[in-house]
Amino acid sequence: MRTRYTTRQGFILTDIISRKLGVDERFTILDGGAREALSDPRWQVFDPSRVRLFGFEPDAAEVENLNKEAADRGLDYQYFPGALWGTQTEVTFYENKSPGGGSCFPQNTDLTDRWKFQNQQDAFMSTDIFYPTGTEQWQTTTLDDWAEKRGGADIDFMKVNVQGAELEILRGGETLLPNVIGIMAEISFVESYKDRPFFSDIDSYLRAAGFEFFDMIGLHYMGRSASDVTASHLPGLYPLWGQLIEAHGVYFRDPIRCEQKGEDMSAFTLEKVLKLVSFAEVFGQVEYAFELLGWLEKHLQGKGSDKEAADIAELSANGRHLYMSLLN
Template sequence: MSVFLPILKKNGFLDLIHMTVCNVGSRKLGDYDDYASQGWGLFAPELTIYGFDADEEACEVANADLETRQIDWKEVHIPLALGKAEEERTLYVTKAPMCSSLYSPNEAYLSRFSGLPELVNLDFSCQVETNTLDDFCELEEINEINFLQIDVQGADLDVLEGSSKILDSISAIQIEVEFSHLYIDQPLFADVDTFLRKQGFTLFDISTSYRVRSSSPIRSNVRLGQLLWGDAFYFRDPIQSKSQNPEQILKLACIADVLSFPDYALELLEYLTLNYGKDPKYNLSKVIIEGLSQFPELVNQGLSSLPIVSRIQEFLVDLDELSSLTSQLPIQNNTLPPLSVFHSEDYLRHNHRRLEHLVSLNINISRSHVLEVGAGIGDHSEFFIDRDCSIVITEGRPENVEVLRSRYPRLDVRHLDMENPLLDPNELFDIVYCYGLLYHLNKPLEAIEFMSKHTKNLLLLETCVSFGDEEAINFVKENENYPSQATSGYGCRPTRSWIYNQLKQHFEFVYMPITQPNHEQFPLDWQLGNIHEAIFARSVFIASRDKIENAILIEGIPMKQTRH
């Protein structure tokens, strides 16, 4: 499902482009063969689709269906066999017409696989005249095709070889490829791949199909059988190209989105914004923000903290626009239930990895008196309960406190706003536990001071941080209407140096582990911040009143760490 295309449509960007699609082997077997059902309909009325199939009857059925539907785009299916030249060829019509080919079925080989002979074995053959896509485009004065799909059962390379002129205009290709000779003397994947790479295309993915041996009564629980064919997806890379056309880049971003490559679509939309964004037609900053806002885990982590958002921020009309856009999400007024956030798959996985790591540090926690700050809905609280700890569970959001009291009716659950914390100054705890809170605070310095005043032995701290050796707090905007975000609307992403040195002002001993949780948000090499791919970078700190003899913990800030 497209991420950005509906937003581009809503904001009028699709009205500025015309999308031309060509489908060679366009027989429609179901809704999955109908372009409009696959998201392409959003380009209408600025959409033209040319379908080609050697089966005249299949083309007549497709055209009649389009007329009945009264479509608002141009689509026509042409009964023409496309190949590498204008010539007479033999068409081998198979038992299942969809498997018919300009190459003869390799029946001896097909018989070795389950389910193939009854589809691909020969029914009859006939002579047909083939033409090239180049000749058709020249005759019809078609100068551009944006997306080409080819599925002609082994003759796919023939079609490409007959498209050498129009191929220069094509940005993306979906093409069926075979890895074994299902048809006699047919070109295989390696041949197609070599051809397209020479034309400047890059392979992105292959959807694969397997078959097991027909003679075998057994099959693997691990392997699906032999890889026989698949659909290969190729894209051009305009970012590396010397000659660039912003309109073509926008079209390519749209195609990538339709074909379920949203990461590539996003990269192209950002590239357009940064390089051509002074032209309103290519300032896609709002589209990017709105697209990212569809992912609760990103909103939960704070859109403004994402590197891509920082890079495009200057293209927003003003600095308040990001806040305005994120506040328009369907989570305003705390309508999103806390459980739907804290018990999302990503959140639960992240919790598991952090607690696994905490166990690996071999810190004596059992039977301690614990203060947990920023508990959310208490998914970490059970860790201490299971270790016979007496625990005071605190949280700043009233709606989260309600969930906590429902989950732990017999425990001491309190509302504690860590932006302005109030606690009996004489109340001390063996351990203060602060995992995942500090970076949601607008006053991190005051929070560290407060926690230190109530720590008798240990402060366990985990937070998002920024790369860099300097001491910096790095304030960011967050969505205060989201159950796990900053209650003030502002958080921070301090550097490790800043946190470490602040802790040293309150604790004699400050440690960091030589290991990191087994999660992509915890970097291993802090000198490679420029290639860190995860949304966040996180670190763990242990502040102690007493010296800890532990080979996993070191005093100082490690530049390289390992997975525990």
């Protein structure tokens, strides 16, 4: 039977947790490349009244449009003009023919001109659709400066998908990061833009900041313009083809590991762990979500919080029952 759960329009534990959290609690999301935030399906599975989103966009006119649309839809989405970076400075932005292809790093056309974009029906040479068209000068700000001007910000989850600027943005938000429980960041395996950070750079930075790598989603493969054969058009081909150039890395904090290593646990409040359970579920880490609930129950028992532990046990049991019912 089709339900909102089998069609991924909602998630079981997230719905239960949304009803359990205090009336003022919100799933607070920071989107570093915010033009598509209003249509992002990941945020739409949450109860809209439970989501607070902060987005950043260099185009002031677009910010005005986004804020108006969010207000018209009754969403607590707030957009701010400006480009995020690691410092307050002026950077050159390299515009691109391809929407979303611009970057603060110059395009490496020696590599990208060899690419072929393709799907099951069509193929497009990179030289026809993905090339620099001009430059702009952008004034940048940092997440820490933005948060200081607001009097602080408690962010639960960060999405940074900004064509190479991910590491700079993270470095400019070091006072925010300790309370962040999850991050999705664009990661690159090739130098599509000159001197852009690679997956290894972002992975090392996030691991040092206390995050654990969980998944790689949105895999982006690229064909070759010099090939007369378009691989994705071949019948019966294994669906992953070409060179993997980019993806999105999903990282979460892990209170279980922190406890095992005797590290500081002050950031893992009951509310934060429950939100971590929800974000884990939404990003496909259902088993980790249930592992967290089991750990949380025992952790609360160890602190003498028997009533809260019983509440978590009931939450987990209800979630498990609903998940198992989908197997029938």
